[in-house]
Amino acid sequence: MSNTAAVRIDDTPAPAFSAAPMKIVVVGHVDHGKSTLVGRILNETGALPEGKVEYLREVCDKRGMPFEWAFVMDALQAERDQGITIDTAQIRFATQFRPYVIIDAPGHKEFLKNMITGAASAEAAVLVIDADEGVQEQSRRHGYLLHLLGLRQIAVAVNKMDLVNYDQTRFEVVKAEIVAYLNSIGVEPTYVIPVAARGGVNISENSAETAWYKGPSVLGALDLFEQARPATDLALRFPVQDVYKFDQRRIIAGRIESGRLKVGDTLVFAPTGKSARVASIESWGVQSLSAVSAGAGQSVGITLDEQIFIERGQVASLAEAAPAVSHTLKARLFWLGRNALKVGSRYKLKLATAEYAVEVIAIERVIDVEDLANHPGAEVGRNAVAEVVFRSRTPIAHDSFLDNPRLGRFVVVEDYDIVGGGVIAEAGGIHQAHKSANITEVAHKVDFETRALANGHRGGVVWLTGLSGAGKSTIAMEVERQLFLKGWQVMVLDGDNVRHGLCSDLGFSPEDRAENIRRVGEVAHLFAQAGMLVITAFISPYRADRDRVRTIHPDVFHEIHVAAELDECEKRDPKGLYKKARAGQIxxxxxxxxxYEAPEAPELALVTTGKPADESVAELVRYLEANFSLTARNQTESWGF
Structure with a gap:
């Protein structure tokens, strides 16, 4: 193989030889000649084992059938009998410019799951279309799937030109049709090539049969594709596979999907936002020193310099390039389930090593690949493609597919069966831990215990959560009044009040709610550190958001569930919000x-249904005096601020 760049037929310089293989997926309508094209490519590049073609010719002669180049790829006996490709095959070959892994994917709609498996890891694609039959439903479906998977380098091979006598007019008609379709879904095909795969026309070099065609051959087009950025050049994404305990060490194990990490790096774990430095990179089964760095594709174990709580599914990144965290995902989806996907349906979404319980909250559009019509309906049928919005009960760490495919691709599971797959169209929510490297924490000269002794009570965060109308604000304000009259340093952060200032820029989407609670949690803990008892009154519907506030300083956080039945809250409806919500106005x-996700183990549950507010106030005051007053606790006990 030559290391010298050459000039292709279209005068575009081809790249110098690269040792890294490029993955190409070959797709198209059934019987349009995908496997024949691949078989011919392998023959033209000398990739077939010696004697392979002769053996297949003998098999065909014994069966009384003509030799087909497709049989090179159709390795399964069932495929030879049925004449269709039902599995994906990956075969290597090389041109003078670089090696390739070419994926021959099934075209029949019953085997679309197999096709998605093949296309998911490809960097570029060849879409095969029969010159005689033209663009078919599966051609459009596969074209949209390539768009859905984020592929932007697509060569269209208009195959079987021999059946139309290499007619340029017919080629231009088919070309115009497929280009118009791909353009309509935001894809610009890189090359459209007239091909007769059976005879090898325009496979490795331009042929006299199509003297009117001036573009590159199929192999020439592949050599002109740009290779994807190495995974090590992308932002660090280290999904946690599991956490093991060896000796006194807690080893966090997983596969680095992109980027690099090294000893001393500060990692941020999404979606919790906890951070710690890499103390060591461990290896198993080898008698060597621990590594000092590791990169994409490596499965490693790491230890941290402090014992923070980490679990499977969390994603480690560097602070300056963290993934987005959101309760909602906007996705492009290819649906394979026998049951239609509907608004309100619930599924399991798998993204990297994490699993999320999700609900379909919107189907923004369903694309009919036959006529390109958009249907805003409430369901997506089998083999259809759609743009949907999922909502998770817990925050999801993710990237958009275009930014980082390793954390931008997912599958949907129903009853243990994969029923759909897709990519994240855009990263939403917040990006955690965008911290400057030039920030240094400054220590206070008045510590937490000194403030407590001066106040006669410790500072803390008392987090009241519950449905609207449960009584949170009423109870919080009266408790504040009574404790203040007793000389306590106490204040209330109320949900409505903070939205007039601190959080006036936020709405009520799941991600805005999460950011609202994050801000309030940080403020509350700052006041607690100053020695004040902070009582918050927020619906704070998501358990994960409240847990994240607790992790800021667990020792001073007390979760109080103000519990009332929904019908009781609606009867009270002090702000008239339930009435508006039932009318669709909110x-x-x-x-x-x-x-609303109720606390699983709150420090205190105040049941307010059928109970005067004064009783709940008295119960909470007794609880606070018992847990925060210095007269009720050992004055030398330290809470560790």
Whole structure:
């Protein structure tokens, strides 16, 4: 193989030889000649084992059937009998410019799952279309799937030109049709090539049969494709596979999907936002020193310099390039389930090593690949493609597919069966831990215990959560008044009040709710550190958001569930919000059109149904005096601020 770049037929310089293989997926309508094309490519590049073609010719002679280049790829006996490709095959070959892994994917709609498996890892694609039959439904479907998977380098091979006598007019008609379709879905085909794969026309070099065609051959087009950025050049994404305990060490194991990490790096774990430095990179089964760095594709174990809680599914990144974290995902989806996907349906979404319980909250459009019509309906049928929005009960760490495919591709599972796959169209929500490297924490000269002794009570965060109308604000304000009259340093952060200032820029989407609670949690803990008892009154519907506030300083966080039945809250409806929500005037209203996740183990549950507010106030005051007053606790006990 030559290392010298050459000039192709279209005068575009081809790249110098690269040792890294490029993955190419070959797709198209059944019987349009995909496997024949691949078989011919392998023959033209000398990739077939010696005697392979002769053996297949003998098999065909014994069966009384003509030799087909497709049989090179159709390795399964069932495929030879049925004449269709039902599995993906990966075979290597090389041109003078670089090696390739070419993926021959099935075209029949019953085997679309196999096709998605093949196309998911490809860097570029060849879409095969029969010159005689023209663009078919599966041609459009596969074209959209390539768009859905984010592929932008696509060569269209208009095959079987021999059946139309190499007619340029017919080629231009088919070309115009497929280009118009691909353009309509935002894809610009890189090359459209007239091909007769059976005879090898325009496979490795231009042929006299199509003297009117001036572009590159199929292999020439492949050599002109740009190779994807190495995974090591992308932002670090280290999904946690598991956490093991050896000796006194807690080893966090997983596969680095992109980027690099090294000893001393500060990692941020999404979606919790916890951070720690890499103390060591461990290896198993080898008698060597631990590594000092590791990169994409490596399965490693790491230890951290402090014992923070990490679990499977969390994603480690560097602070300056963290993934987005959101309760909602906007996705492009290819649906394979026998049951239609509908608004309100619930599934399991698998992304990297994490699994999320998700609900379909919107189907923005369904694309009919036959006529390109958009249907805003409430369901997506089998083998259809759609743009949908999922909502998760827990925050999802993710990237958009174009930014980082390793954390931008997912599958959907129903009853243990994969029923769909897709890519994240855009990264939403917040990006955690965008911290400057030039920030240094400054220590206070008045510590937490000194403030507590001066106040007669410790500071803390008392987090009241519950449905709207449960009584949170009423109880919080009266408790604040009574404790203040006793000389306590106490204040209330109320949900409505902070949205007039601190959080006036936020709405009520799941991601905005999460950011609202994050801000309030940080403020509350700052006041607690100053020695004040902070009582918050927020619906705070998502358990994960409250847990994240707790992790800021667990020792001073007390979760109080102000519990009332939904019908009781609706009867009270002090702000008239339930009435508006039932009328459809307030979208995403907790308890009606959005979920509320009650605490699993609150420090205190105040049941307010059928109970005067004064009783709940008295119960909470007794609890606070018992847990925060210095007269009720050992004054030398340290809470560790």
């Amino acid at each position: 979208p995403e209203f907790t308890g009606i059109s959005a979920p």
